[in-house]
Amino acid sequence: MTQSNHPPAKASHDRTAMIFAAGRGERMRPLTDTCPKPLLAVGGKPLVVWQIEQLAAAGYTRIVINHAWLGAQIESALGDGARFGVRLHYSPEHDALETAGGIAQALPLIESNGVPEVFLAVSGDVYSAYDFARLNTHAQALAAQAQPGMHLVMVPNPPFHPKGDFALSDDGRLALEGAPRYTFGNIGLYDTRMFRDLAPGTKRALTPYYRESIAQGHVSGELYEGVWENVGTPAQLNALDAALRKTTPAHHG
Numbered sequence: 001m002t003q004s005n006h007p008p009a010k011a012s013h014d015r016t017a018m019i020f021a022a023g024r025g026e027r028m029r030p031l032t033d034t035c036p037k038p039l040l041a042v043g044g045k046p047l048v049v050w051q052i053e054q055l056a057a058a059g060y061t062r063i064v065i066n067h068a069w070l071g072a073q074i075e076s077a078l079g080d081g082a083r084f085g086v087r088l089h090y091s092p093e094h095d096a097l098e099t100a101g102g103i104a105q106a107l108p109l110i111e112s113n114g115v116p117e118v119f120l121a122v123s124g125d126v127y128s129a130y131d132f133a134r135l136n137t138h139a140q141a142l143a144a145q146a147q148p149g150m151h152l153v154m155v156p157n158p159p160f161h162p163k164g165d166f167a168l169s170d171d172g173r174l175a176l177e178g179a180p181r182y183t184f185g186n187i188g189l190y191d192t193r194m195f196r197d198l199a200p201g202t203k204r205a206l207t208p209y210y211r212e213s214i215a216q217g218h219v220s221g222e223l224y225e226g227v228w229e230n231v232g233t234p235a236q237l238n239a240l241d242a243a244l245r246k247t248t249p250a251h252h253g
Contacts, residue, residue, distance in 0.1 A: 015060040015139075016110055016117060017132075018103065019051055021124035022068040022096040027232050036070040038124035039077055040237055043244025046077065047231060048124050049084075056085045058132035060120065064109045066091040066102040099206040103190070104198040116193045118142045123186035127240055129227035130187060138220060139189055148191035149218035152210070154182035155228045166214060166221070174214050174221040182221075184210070185228055 025037035032040070038048035048065070055063055063086050067074045071092050081088030091106035103110070103121070111117050118139045120132060130153060138151040152174060157164045164181030166174045194213070198204055213219045229240050 015058075015120070016062045016064070016112075017055050017060040017120040017122065018064045018066070018106060018110060019048060019122055019124050020066060020099055020102060021048060021074060022066045022071075022093050022102055023125070024069045024096065025125070028234060028237070031234055031237070032069070034070075036067065036074055038065075039073060040231075042127060042231070042237060042241040047127060048074070048078070050127060051122060051124070052078070052081070052084045052086060052088075054130075055120075055122075055132055059136075060086065060132065062087050062089065064089045064091055064106050065124075066093055066097075066106055068093040068096040095203070097201070097203045100195060100198060100204040100209055101202050103192075103206075104195045104202060104204070105200045107192055107195060107200075111192050116148075116191065116196075118189055118191050120187070120189055122188075123230075125231050126186045127227075127229045127231055128185070128187070128224070130185075130224050132187075134222075135189055138222075141220075142189055142191055145191075145218070147216075147218055148193040148213075149220070150191065150194075150210070150213055151189040151220045151222070153185045153187040153224050154221050155185040155224055157181070157183045158230065160232075166210075168221045168223060172220050172222060173217070174219045176211060176214055182223060185224060186230065187224075 021038040023037060025032035028037055039046045065088060075090050078088055089109045091109055093105060097105055110119050120135060142149055142151060154168055161183050165184045167178035167181050168174055194209060231237050231240055
C-alpha cells in the first residue's frame with residue numbers, strides 16, 4: 001500500500017483538507033433519512049460548517065468534500081465556499097466508497113496538477129475544538145519523508161471504545177500494541193502517494209493503511225485532550241447542541 005516510486009510529497013502553502021461526508025448515518029436515523037449527517041445542526045450551525053470555519057481559520061484554503069447519500073443537499077447548502085473564505089470542491093460517489101476509496105476517488109481534486117501532497121482529512125461527523133494549525137509542522141515533516149506516512153490525532157478513550165486503537169509513545173510514535181492506548185480522533189494527515197495505486201471507484205477502508213504504516217514505523221501521533229465529540233446518535237447530537245448553546249449563545253439559530 002505504501003509506495004515510494006513517486007516523487008516526494010509537498011506541504012503546500014495552499015493547504016488542502018478533505019472532509020469525509022459520504023456516510024449514510026444509520027445510527028442517526030430517522031434524522032438522516034431526509035438530511036445528510038454533516039448538515040445536522042449543533043449550536044445553530046451544521047456540523048460540517050463548524051469544521052469548514054475551523055479549517056479556514058487555520059489557513060486551509062482548499063477543501064474537498066466527498067458525498068454519496070443526499071449529496072446534492074450538501075452542495076446546495078455549502079456552495080463554492082466563498083462565504084467561508086475557502087474553495088470547496090466536491091467528490092460525488094454513487095455508492096459510498098469508504099474512507100480510503102473516497103480519497104482515491106478524490107485524488108485529482110486533492111493534488112494540485114498531479115503533484116503528491118500531504119493533506120488533512122477529518123470525518124464530517126466529528127465536532128472538536130482542535131486547532132488544525134497545530135498540524136503545520138507535522139505536515140512539513142511528512143512531506144520531507146522518503147516514504148509516505150501519516151500523522152494521527154488521538155483522543156482519550158470514549159466510553160464506547162474503552163480499549164482504544166493504538167499505543168502512543170512518549171516520542172510521538174504510534175504502535176499497534178503497547179500502552180498507553182488511545183482512540184483515533186478521526187483527524188489525520190496523509191500523503192497522497194499512499195493512495196495512488198488504489199483504482200478510483202474501489203471501496204476500501206483506511207484501517208489496513210493505518211495498520212501497515214504503523215507496523216512499518218511511518219506514523220506519528222499526538223494526544224489531544226480538549227473538546228471532542230464523535231456525534232453518532234440523536235442523543236449525542238442533542239447533548240452537544242445543548243452544550244454549545246450554553247457556551248456560544250451568539251450562535252443560536
